[in-house]
Amino acid sequence: MPKLQCVGVSKIFGEGARRNHVLDSVDLEVKEDEFLVVLGPGQSGKSTLLKILAGLEKPTSGKVYLDGKEVTGPGPDRGLVFQKYTLFPWKTVLGNVAMGPKLCRHSKKEAIEIAMHYIDLVGLKGFEKSYPHQLSGGMKQRVGIARAYANRPKIMLLDEPFGQLDAQTRILMEQETVRIWEKEKRTVIFVTNNIEEAIFLGDRIISLEGKLPGRMKTIYDVNLPRPRLYTELEFLKLRNTITNETALLL
Template sequence: MESRLEQQPVNYKISCTGLSKSFGNNNNKVDVLATMDLHVKENEFLVILGPGQSGKSTLFRIMAGMETPSTGTVTIDGKKVTGPGPEIGFVFQRYTLFPWKTVLGNVEMGPKLRGLAKNERREVAQHYIDLVGLKGFENHYPHQLSGGMKQRVSIARAYANNPKIMLLDEPFGQLDAQTRILMEQETIRIWEAEKRTVCFVTNNIEEAVYLGDRIVTLDGKLPGKLSHVYEVDLPRPRDFTDLEFLKLRQKITDESQLVL
């Protein structure tokens, strides 16, 4: 069986080189991503920050192998991505749970499809249900859960596949402000407990500064272009009222097309 990954020189966990994306052709052509290079380190928490219609989700879909770039390549551990694979876990903005399955049934789906025995996949699923703080809700169905709890299930389900990389595409965009802050805190707790390389898309500056080791901003008009890169040298856990936090937040605000 042909591998979905082709051998390339290893430099970063993820390398996007000469990447661009256009849809349509001739008079109907829409350029979504301008040519860009983006590299992500092992276990880094990278945040991609940009307004709507800046190509963020398209970039993520290309990184996950769900879209084919018009030019350029994506590599993971030096191997070219040519399609979706188990090395990447993806969490979407909209809840993508199976409504007819319980929390446990949703989380164990990936291990089940991989052929793990029932007792083994239950053990894996329970570990991640506990990790995201849903112990006691194993037999609840999605309609019985709040929005924040549904995203916890989505995160647990992605982790249960044991991916090398987690891609989170504006996962908290539908949550109220208080729940969003709680989920940001939980995301860092989970990441610190089980380190993975994480790429996180958002249009929220405070969220980006709170979460990221590094922030990459995209310009606000199509085609999306890499604009600025910010190294976030702030200790964790981070405080939204800390002076250095506020300075970086203001700097990004001044240099981007985003508003607080």
């Protein structure tokens, strides 16, 4: 049984003249501990798909299953990291990361221990007493990742989390994402519009058509060893293939 499954998922917003068909008949299966990348340009429905997987949006038709159970709303079994830094500015790094375990009824001591484990995992040990305004963009996104992991979710959902970062920091965060995933495996679904990022991160890449309604177009198996190099021949070949096929969709 797949870890996560979409069956005929479609999404329509509005009615009549304001009707906007965003997703059309998405069928998808994600394996246990797989790193799946959903790749598509802007306005292809990929963020809407992730919100449906998170339970933040309901599909107009079709169903989503996690471990065989239908997803009907948000839950702690799914960790979500957004492009924008959704940290509580009045809380420290430790306070932000420990909030999930506290809400899950862990004792204060247990919540701090869990939070410190993930703060260390994302490379922020020593910054646990810092506030968000004292952190760089990359560090803020590390806090977001640590906070999502601290809830011990079954699946991680990341919605273009590095879109606001400069190129150098973005590459560093891609490397860190792989390191964290390899150290503490989870099923990951990562949304991006960046082809190189998709190849660097993914076990598989699902491309969406470059126009609405979003439809699954091509599945790419990324059979490249890790750690990956952006300049290796097979990486460049796959990038060229995806680039050419994407250009035909736009």
